[in-house]
Amino acid sequence: MKELLRVTGLKKYFPVLKGLFKKKIGEIKAVDGIDFTIGQGEIFGMVGESGSGKSTAGRAAIRLIEPTAGHIEFAGKDFSSLNKENLREFRKEIQMVFQDPYSSLNPRKTIGDSIGEALVYYGMINTHQEKIERVSEILEKVGLNSDIMSRYPHEFSGGQQQRICIGRAIATKPKLIICDEAVSALDVSVRAQILNIFSTLSQEMNLSYLFISHDLSVVRYLCDRILVLYLGQMMETARTEELFTNPKHPYTQALLSASPKKHPDEQKQRILLKGEIPDPMHPPSGCPFRTRCPYAREECKEPPPLREFLDSKGALHSYRCILS
Ligand SMILES: Nc1ncnc2c1ncn2[C@@H]1O[C@H](COP(=O)(O)OP(=O)(O)O)[C@@H](O)[C@H]1O
Numbered sequence: 001m002k003e004l005l006r007v008t009g010l011k012k013y014f015p016v017l018k019g020l021f022k023k024k025i026g027e028i029k030a031v032d033g034i035d036f037t038i039g040q041g042e043i044f045g046m047v048g049e050s051g052s053g054k055s056t057a058g059r060a061a062i063r064l065i066e067p068t069a070g071h072i073e074f075a076g077k078d079f080s081s082l083n084k085e086n087l088r089e090f091r092k093e094i095q096m097v098f099q100d101p102y103s104s105l106n107p108r109k110t111i112g113d114s115i116g117e118a119l120v121y122y123g124m125i126n127t128h129q130e131k132i133e134r135v136s137e138i139l140e141k142v143g144l145n146s147d148i149m150s151r152y153p154h155e156f157s158g159g160q161q162q163r164i165c166i167g168r169a170i171a172t173k174p175k176l177i178i179c180d181e182a183v184s185a186l187d188v189s190v191r192a193q194i195l196n197i198f199s200t201l202s203q204e205m206n207l208s209y210l211f212i213s214h215d216l217s218v219v220r221y222l223c224d225r226i227l228v229l230y231l232g233q234m235m236e237t238a239r240t241e242e243l244f245t246n247p248k249h250p251y252t253q254a255l256l257s258a259s260p261k262k263h264p265d266e267q268k269q270r271i272l273l274k275g276e277i278p279d280p281m282h283p284p285s286g287c288p289f290r291t292r293c294p295y296a297r298e299e300c301k302e303p304p305p306l307r308e309f310l311d312s313k314g315a316l317h318s319y320r321c322i323l324s
């Protein structure tokens, strides 16, 4: 599989300011040095509890917010050093779909204008007729009737609104879409339909996704590979099936045991996830998970080793833990 996105050493620190003079009293290491790659047409999942840094990682990886550090390559080009002007050209190659479709649509714009806007902006269409044709095609792709073009977002259900947002995201024929909790607010029945749309579009358009979700069953259904994030750090990365059948990191095991199981064998892995994520301003030294880990020992106060091996299908499985 050809590589589309390569992210190395990505960090995003937010300063914590206090008082009238906005004195910096500390920082939140929302993303603290993560590496990942996404192949062309690959669906790459990122999971972790709320506050683990998923949204920040997704935004920083495409420079929607400026990373504190890190190197980003997109389609073989150095993306981290692009200036604003060149970044704009790349913007049509990368789109986002968010959790709340209604708030990401302009309530005063018709569906046709919302979807057609980027096509006009990037000069991808020249006439009104072209716009209508292209928007109709897009609406059809996301399972909506083209006669809704002149209607407004509030006239639609949450699931339909999310279809519209997906339509808007694919309008410029991007290579990569970042989906940040894109199905988390939807009813279970609608969720399955939207996941199917994502899956079909990926195949039809050779589209890659960075699919961010706190919900393991969602990433399991859709993703080819998954990265497990905790307090801004990578705990484990593996192929989806490998991660679910052979989780190595205690945090992954704990997440899996908190989510409904698909197979009785998964029971073996059950460990309980106790307590809350620590204060991100004062994360534990060494392994960030050690304060909640049932296997924690003295050595865990030091940064854990990165362990890597090839799984039964020959794909890389990596995790950071003293356990082997
Ligand atoms: N703009 C910001 N300013 C300060 N802290 C932030 C900002 N955005 C996120 N954070 C903090 O960074 C951490 C990770 O947040 P986020 O990336 O939203 O996690 P997730 O998406 O996994 O829930 C949290 O502790 C959050 O409070």
Ligand SMILES: [Mg+2]
Pocket: 054, 055, 056, 180, 181
């Ligand atoms: Mg988030």
